Amino acid sequence: MAYGISLDIGTSGTRAHSVDLSDGRIIATAVTTCHPMPGANIMDHLTFCIKNGTDLAHNILMDTVNKVISQLEIDLKKVERVAICGNPIQLSLFQGIPVDDLAFAGENAHKAHNIQKQKRDAGVFDASAVGMNVPDGTELYVPPAIRHEIGADALAMMYKSGFLEQKENCLVTDYGTNAEMALKVGDEIYTGSAAAGPAMEGQSIRCGMLASPGAISDLEYEFRWRCKILDDQMMAGDGDQFDFGLEMCTDEGPMHGMAKGITGTGVVAAVAAAMDSRLWRKGKLTTSDGKMRMQDDVYIDSHDISEACKAIGAMRAGHFTLIEHAGIKCEDLDIMYMAGASGTYVDAVKAREVGLLPPL
Known part of the structure; x- marks a missing residue:
């Protein structure tokens, strides 16, 4: 049996579903009651990431994601596909993309702080490469960001x-x-x-x-x-x-x-x-x-x-x-x-x- 995982990285917590890919049936759900990083809103998470570094923020989030998917009542070795959703800040933290360009609005601010705009295009990636405890080559579907925090x-x-x-x-x-x-x-x-x-x-x-x-x-x-x-x-x-x-x-x-x-x-x-x-x-x-x-x-x-x-x-x-x-x-x-x-x-x-x- 092949499994999929749907993942929603929210500002107040993470939700995941395990899915039977043969019929689309949801097998189990796991939810956290808070975000693993300090703060109560997106601005707090941006501040934490900028002050402490992208790698630390990414590792903290991935530790939570892996704990959540471990509760999904499936054999993670049989996961073939992951679909993720979230705002650009949370998806950037998930993928390990710097968020400085999202924290400062306007071209003038970007020039003043020497900030490079990051690509956040839709794509299919290797879920294990971003740190998920799933087999190598597991497809990770990332939708596009519209703009800034949308x-x-x-x-x-x-x-x-x-x-x-x-x-x-x-x-x-x-x-x-x-x-x-x-x-x-x-x-x-x-x-x-x-x-x-x-x-x-x-x-x-x-x-x-x-x-x-x-x-x-x-x-x-x-x-x-x-x-x-x-x-x-x-x-x-x-x-x-x-x-x-x-x-x-x-x-x-x-x-x-x-x-x-x-x-x-x-x-x-x-x-x-x-x-x-x-x-x-x-x-x-x-x-x-x-x-x-x-x-x-x-x-x-x-x-x-x-x-x-x-x-x-x-x-x-x-x-x-x-x-x-x-x-x-x-x-x-x-x-x-x-x-x-x-x-x-x-x-x-x-x-x-x-x-x-x-x-x-």
Whole structure:
């Protein structure tokens, strides 16, 4: 049996699938909960690489990649093909390409620092040559970078969403740490990204966690706010119900006692609930202890909402910049695509209420 590996190098972590090449079946999945290099966003990773050297950054990342693929429940000696996706910075770190030209914008800066522009073309390479623990000659498919921090992941997002086929004005955004986004107006496509940080993926949050069993993924309003908890099948079930204004639990749900933390989508819902309950004033939660308590000792506090607001603000700035650059107004947008794990599962109404969507 021949195997393939699909690999996504993200700013907040790495995800890999093992694939049966005979029928395309996904065999197993492995995910990390953080990036191996210090920092919470792409700028931190650029700084680390420039200060400490490309080789060190590459070796740190490859050590993580090899640990991840070792968990894929396959014989790595039978891997024949690897397909990788990620933004240009992460793919450069993976391939061992210097990132100085991505850290400094503009030709003048490049000349002043004597920086050479690197080639980041699409191609098929030897996966073992970049340091993967797979047989020599294993094909490594690397998609092209578009420009600067917009790369293969953004291109895949545009392709898979149907964004490229739309005739109306449309916007697509990957609601992740690097927040790649693209705006299509007529035949023109404008791209950008925002260093939103990891809050949208449940990281940098006190009780934050990736989407997994026991995570609060949403809060549903039923005259009170009902926690929605992911079960072992990753389906959202009913947890406890709360009146956040009165700071009390009003009903215990079937999943009482099962919450372990809160995901990025849950954080968005919690921010919306705090706004609706008028608990967020002048940058602070106005509850008695400064915490918005949910069930099973899971809570968010002012720090968490501030982290979420940083992500929301970064994405709003990105959206408004693209819209202004394209010469249109928010009301001219017809379609909005939400991509990435958070974008796929977040409640779109709550996302719009907190500002993650332009006012359409």
